[in-house]
Amino acid sequence: MRSKAVPFDATSSAPRGAMPRAAYVHVPFCRRRCGYCAFTVLAAHDAWIPRYLAAVERELADLGAPREVDTLYFGGGTPSHLPRDAMRRLAEATTDRFPLAENGEWTVEANPADVTRDWCRTVRERGVTRISLGVQSFSPRKLRVLERDHDARRIDESLRLLFDAGLDVAIDLIFGVPGESVEEWDGDLRRAVAASPHHLSTYGLTFERGARFWGRRARGDITPESEDSEAELFERAIDVLTSAGFEHYEVSNFARPGHRCIHNETYWLGRSYHGVGPGAAAYVDGRRMMNHQGVLAYIRRVERGESPVVDWEMLDAESRARERLVFGLRRLEGVARGAFQTRTGHSIDDLAGSAVERFVSLGLLEDDGSIVRLTRRGLMVSDAMWPDLLRPEVAAPREPARSNRAENAP
Ligand code: SF4
Missing domain, CATH: 3.20.20.70 (Aldolase class I)
Known part of the structure; x- marks a missing residue:
């Protein structure tokens, strides 16, 4: 929503x-x-x-x-x-x-x-x-x-x-x-x-x-x-x-x-955080909120007694789990299957099993049955891999183009 x-x-x-x-x-x-x-x-x-x-x-x-x-x-x-x-x-x-x-x-x-x-x-x-x-x-x-x-x-x-x-x-x-x-x-x-x-x-x-x-x-x-x-x-x-x-x-x-x-x-690690000031993002209790990005608009809204939040969405449990998977894979330790299921209520296989399998076959992920993590080759293209893990898959993905353009923290 x-x-x-x-x-x-x-x-x-x-x-x-x-x-x-x-x-x-x-x-x-x-x-x-x-x-x-x-x-x-x-x-x-x-x-x-x-x-x-x-x-x-x-x-x-x-x-x-x-x-x-x-x-x-x-x-x-x-x-x-x-x-x-x-x-x-x-x-x-x-x-x-x-x-x-x-x-x-x-x-x-x-x-x-x-x-x-x-x-x-x-x-x-x-x-x-x-x-x-x-x-x-x-x-x-x-x-x-x-x-x-x-x-x-x-x-x-x-x-x-x-x-x-x-x-x-x-x-x-x-x-x-x-x-x-x-x-x-x-x-x-x-x-x-x-x-x-x-x-x-x-x-x-x-x-x-x-x-x-x-x-x-x-x-x-x-x-x-x-x-x-x-x-x-x-x-x-x-x-x-x-x-x-x-x-x-x-x-x-x-x-x-x-x-x-x-x-x-x-x-x-997909944990919640507060965010204050123009353009700041917050994530509280499954709700992601974004303050007005315009500095002057942010100031004027607050001065008028209005909320600075102009955009928010409530993530459902599956979306939260998918985000957690992607953010977790950014960490080189990777994502432990058991801990992931305990925390999110979803298994990696149910969410993205076939995508994970394909990325393993392309040499971009390694999967020893308990932990899924990026390979060196996957590190080079990781940003291009995330969309396939964030949405339910409809078609066989091609090999991602190279990119290592990391997003700054909110
Ligand atoms: S890159 Fe950093 S220092 Fe330069 S204008 Fe942007 S925020 Fe300011």
Whole structure:
């Protein structure tokens, strides 16, 4: 069931099952918009920050009594772009509503250009434990193509400050930037390993509607790399990072032992979560909700006393089970048949037995009778496999085209 602009009382949607133990807050401000970005972002419009803060405070207050969570995640946009007072205010409003459990994980996304000693102190004092640093590349050429506003020297400086502050550090790298060679990507991987972060994510560059790169590609001004060369770069990342001691635990994610992103595991394990701010998604008691993606529209709706939720759907048990299967297969541990059936009430064979069988015969999945998991070959094409598992099958699927374009967390 899907509905648009449904008046929604979040308090009355209190789940029948366990309450979410994770909360995401979207911070939509950036200094300027990068060429490849199609996220919910307001670039160079900082005058809206006070009204955004007031709207988020109101949305949080409308969610009812405080409830403890195990993970908090401030994503964006660029949360580190907020002035110090705004950051303190947002942190306070969030933890008033979602107090963080002892030893909880609190991630804040940051741009290397914003990280100073003072900023590290500010977030540390509020209880932040982990910073996701938008490095993207150490290569001056790639950073220029991506239209990022930092350089490699700034990255090194920000990493030093974050480590000095005792924060866990996760970094993001993008591959498949037009003109990228294996040697250039090797340079990124070498620098990343030498930096010794706790966690590393690698994403293939995407060309999405709404991003400047979308129009540039249509005009022939910029040309995506071929799927084969992207796959080569992705394989290179897996080899280099796992050899360096990182655990490859999800299609796009690598972690030092004990440093997986617990918040993102919430999504991959099909657990429920809260979402606050423009464009934020929430998943509570089988209901998936999406706030208005327009930043100004989100603010105005909340100011008028309306719900920011503009789209929601109630997933039935079978859809939930199918999603759980797909998210679970993104994790390299795979999906255990017995545990899956206990949790969802559905067996993998009933839901997608023939698709699984075909993918096994194509060498994309392996199935030892108790666990189903992606093979190395399946990792290269995983995004193209999911549709066949999400819907009841009607025709024999062809071998998926190559793609490793991971979706960002909500
Ligand atoms: S890619 Fe990140 S930093 Fe660049 S505009 Fe988008 S949200 Fe902002």
